[in-house]
Amino acid sequence: MFKKILIANRGEIAVRIIRTCKTLGIKTIAVYSEADSNALHVKMADEAFLIGNPRISESYLNISKILEVAVSSKAEAIHPGYGLLSENAEFARQCEEAAIVFIGPPSHIIEQMGSKIKSRKTMEAAGIPIISGITYPLKDVENAISAASQIGYPIMLKASAGGGGIGIQIARSEDELRKIFSGNQRRAESFFGDGSMFVEQYIENPRHIEIQVIADNTGKTLHLWERECSIQRRHQKVVEEAPSTFLDEETRVLMGETAVKAAKSIGYTNIGTIEFLIDEEKNFYFLEMNTRLQVEHPVTEEITGIDLVAEQIKIAAGYQLTYNQDEVKRDGHAIEVRIYAEDPKTFFPSPGTITKLELPEGSNIRHELAVKEQYVVTPFYDPMIAKLIVKGSSRAEAITTLQEALLKYKVEGIKTNIPMLQAISTHPEYKKGNTSTHFISKYL
Template sequence: MFQKILIANRGEIAARIIRTCQLMGIKTVAIYSEADMEAPHVKMAEEAYLVGGPRVAESYLKLDKILEIAKATGVEAIHPGYGLLSENAIFARRCVESGIVFIGPSPDVIAKMGSKIEARRAMEVAGVPVVPGIFHPLLDVEEAVQAAHAIGYPVMLKASAGGGGIGMQIVRSDEEIRKAFAGNQKRANDFFGDGAMYLEKFIVNPRHIEIQIFADNQGNTVYLGERECSIQRRHQKVLEEAPSTFLDPVTRQKMGETAVKAAQTIGYSNAGTVEFLVDENKQFYFLEMNTRLQVEHPVTEEITGLDLVEWQFRIASGESLRLSQKDIKFEGHAIEVRIYAEDPRTFFPSPGKITKWVTPQGLGVRNEVAVREESVVTPFYDPMIAKLVVKGENRGEAIERLKQALHDYQVEGIKTNIPLLREIAKSEAFRAGDTTTDFITKYL
C-alpha cells in the first residue's frame, strides 16, 4: 500500500480523499492556488504547496508544476479526484513516465473514453446499445443539418470532448441547428481545446441512470448498483439517488452486466461509471463513460457500506478486488444534493464571503464540504461548494431526512440553490419518482 500520495485537486473531493488516507495511514500532499490558501483541504493535509494563480489554468491544470511537487515530496501516487486533470490522458501518461502511479485507468483507456465519438464506436463494437447518431466529427453546420435529417429531429448537438453540459443543446429544426452550431462549437473549443461536434437522437422523457463499476488489474470486474441522476439543470446534475425508483431487478442486472462488459472490452481498471439514458420502455442506451470517481459516489457508499476511495487505492497498488459480484449487497436508500453558490432561479454564480455556515446534523446525514464560515467563494471555480447526503431505511425515510436537513442548512453572505433543493424535496412528483431529465422545467 502507498505510504504517501499527492491529491491533484481542490475543494470537497480533496478533503474527502484525505479522510480515507487518514484512516488508512497514508500521508497526503495537497496543492492549492492563491485563491485557496485557506481552504479546508490545505489545512487537513500533512503537506501543502502553492501551484500558482487563482485561475484553473494558472494552478490546478499546471501539469509540470504538479509533477515537480510530486517528485520533490517523494509521493508514490497521485489521486486526481474528479474534474480538472482526472480525465486528462496526457497527465496520466506523464505520471506513469515519472514513475508515479496515477490512481485511475490507463492513459490509453482515458484517451479513448475521453472522446465521446471514440467511446460510442468502442461501445458499438462491444455490443453495448448506443443512442442512434453519428460516429464521426461534423465538418460544418451543413453536414450537421444533413445528419439531423437522417437521424430525425429532435436531435442533441454535443461536443465530443469534456462534459458538464458544455457544448450541448437540443435542436428541433434546421433553423435551430444553424443558430446553435457555431456557438456550441466555440464553447467546446474554449473549455476543452477541442471543438469537435456530433449528433445523437434526442430521447424523449429519458432518465439518466449510471452504473458504478470497479475493475482490478487481474481481470476482475464488478458493478456496485446504479445511481439515478435525472434531476438536472442545464444538463448538470442537481440530485442523485440510489437505488433508482424506475428500475426493476431484471433491468438493473442487465444494465450492470452491460456496464461490466463495456469495461472489460476496453481493458478498464479502477473506478469508473458507465452512464446510460433510459427511455420510457426501460430500453437503455450508452451515453458516456467517466474514467474517474464521480461527484455522486457517496450515495453508492451509503447503500453498499464500502469506501470507494479505499478501493481505488487498493486496486492502484496492485491488490485484487476483495469482493465478487455475489458478495455485494445493497441496503436502504440514499440521496445526494449538490449545494451550489448560485442564484436558485437564474443559476448564475454567486461569489462572495460566507458570513454564516451551519450544516445539518443528525441520523443518516453526511456532509461533504469545501468551505467554512468566513470562506470566500471566488468566481474562478465550479460553484459547487458542498454536498449533502442522506440515508434512510427506505426512500420515504430518506426524503424526510433530506427535507429536514435542507431546512436546517443555514448559509448567509451568498446565494445558494438550497431554496430550489427544498422545492424538489417537498415536490409530490419527486416523491412519486417522476424524475425524468426535464423535472425542473416541468415541475418547478
C-alpha cells in the same frame, strides 16, 4: 500500500480523499492556488505546496508544476479526484512516464473513452446498445444538417470532448440546428480545446441512470449497482439517488451486466462509471463513460458500505478485489443534493464570504464540504461548495430526512440553491419518483 499520495485537486473532494488516506495511514500532499491558501484541504494535508495564481490554467491545470511537486516531495501516487485533470490523458501519461502511479485507469483508456465519438464506436463494436447517431466528427453546419436528416429530428448536438453540460443542445428542426451549431462549436473549442461535434437522436423524457463499475488489475470486474441522476439543470446533475425507483429488478441486473461487459471490453481498471439514458419503455442506451470518481459516489457508498476512494487507492497499489458480485448488497436508500453558491432563480454564481454556516446533524446525515464560516467563495472555481447526503431504510424515509435537513441547513452571506433543493424534495412528482431529466424545467 503507498506511503505518500499527492492530491491534484481542491475543495470538498480533496478533503474527502485526505480523510480516507488518514484511515489507511497514508501521508497526503496538497497543492493549492493563491486563492486557496486558507483552504481546508491545505490545512488538513501533511504537506502543502503553492502551485500558482488563482487562474485554473496556471495552478490546478498546470501539469508540469504538479508533477514537479510530486517528484520533489517523493509522492508515490497522485489522486486526481474529479474534474480538473481527472480525465486528462496527457496528465496520466506524464505520471506514468515519471514513474508516479496515477490513481485511475491507464492513459490510453482515458483517451479512448474521453472522446464521445471514439467511445461510441468502441461501445458499438462491443455490442453495447447506443443511441442512433454518427460516429465521425462534423466538419461544419451543412455536414451536421446532412447527418441530422439521416437520423431524424429532434436531435442532440454534442461536443465530442464535452463534459459538465457544455456544448450540448437540442435541435428540433434544421433552422434550430443552424442557429446553435457555431455557438456550441466555439464553446467546445474554448472549454476543451477541441471543437469536434456530433449528433445523435434525442430521446424524449429520458432518465439518466449510471452504473458504478470497479475492476482490479487481474481483470476482475464488478458493478456496484446504479445511481439515478435524472434531476439536472443545464445538463448538470443536482440530485442523485440510489437505488433508482424506475428500474425493475430484471432491468437493474441487465444494466449492471451490460456495464461490466462494457468495462471489460476495454480492459478497464480502477473505478469508473458507465452512464446510460433510459426511455419510458426501459430501453437503455450508452451515453458515456467517466473514467474517474463521480461527484455522486457517496450514495453508492451509503447503500453498499464500500469506501470507493479506499478501493481506488488499493487497486492502484496492486491489491485485488476481495469480494464477488453476489456479495455486493444493497441496503436502504440514499440521496445526495449538490449545494451551489448560486442564485436559485438565475443559476448565476454567487461568490462572497460565508458569514454564517449551520449544518444539520443526525445519524443518517452526511456532509462533504470544505467551507466554514468566514470562508470566501471566490469566482475562480466551480460554485459547488458542499454535498448533503442522507440515508433511510426506504426512499420515503430518506426524503423525509432530506426535507428536515434542508430546513436546518443555514448559509448566509452568499446565495445558494437550497431553496430550489427544498422545492424539489417537497414536490409531489419527486415523491412519486417521476424524475426525468426535464423535472426542473417542467415543474420548477
